[in-house]
């Protein structure tokens with residue numbers, strides 16, 4: 001066990017987001033005229049690392065980029081935000097991850113990700129004594145998502161567990177999870193679609209009972225984001241509910257990442273669960289008020305101001 005654990009380690013994806021706005025999302029087989037094209041730094045891992053850093057945490061990231069111009073730019077983006085990038089390595093001969101994103105007038109989106117180098121973050125990259133393993137063992141909390149191989153996430157969770165590092169999994173994109181992983185999770189964060197996948201149900205119905213059902217699968221706590229209906233958190237018998245903050249939504253891309261990172265930061269700061277859930281909802285709401293994923297992630301002062309209001 002490593003003494004004096006501090007800060008967050010984030011294991012996950014880095015993508016370049018290629019974004020176009022359209023009046024509405026296209027139907028299958030349909031071609032739509034869109035608005036201007038923009039590129040943003042993205043990837044759920046990179047977004048959560050940057051969001052946590054903007055909220056005041058010390059963050060080290062473990063990930064992979066391509067040996068292309070996007071990869072170099074994505075690494076510069078992390079460094080500029082003060083995120084430790086020593087364990088974000090380029091994969092020779094491989095392109096960076098890319099996300100093709102459409103955002104409609106209501107701020108809703110569709111995202112298709114081509115993983116590129118993210119698929120090359122392998123369990124053996126977390127070998128004992130490796131820099132990546134040390135980053136996980138030395139952190140107080142590890143955050144991961146599912147845009148890198150599941151075996152690598154499982155290996156990271158095992159390392160974290162053995163080192164006394166607490167583990168928050170944002171199970172996005174939606175996927176079933178093996179029991180071996182579920183039992184290692186301290187906090188599971190999902191939206192409704194992801195909850196259905198984890199519970200292996202086609203639909204989840206009413207939110208009541210959802211967080212409890214997820215927790216029964218093994219995690220010590222479960223948080224469920226419900227969009228404009230707020231979020232739930234269950235860490236035992238009780239289910240806490242937080243209403244959504246009323247904000248003007250421009251683009252919901254990155255809102256889940258802001259929520260996840262803020263929840264981890266609040267728990268790292270030993271905030272009480274209700275306070276942590278409120279903090280996370282405030283960060284998630286602010287992220288919907290601006291375009292892009294990385295560009296929309298709020299800073300600490302903005303979240304504190306929304307909470308005071």
Ligand code: RIB
Pocket residue numbers: 013015016017041042043044047098099111113147253254255256257293294
């Ligand atoms: O959660 C939003 C992110 O999902 C985007 O930045 C995109 O890269 C995908 O990973």
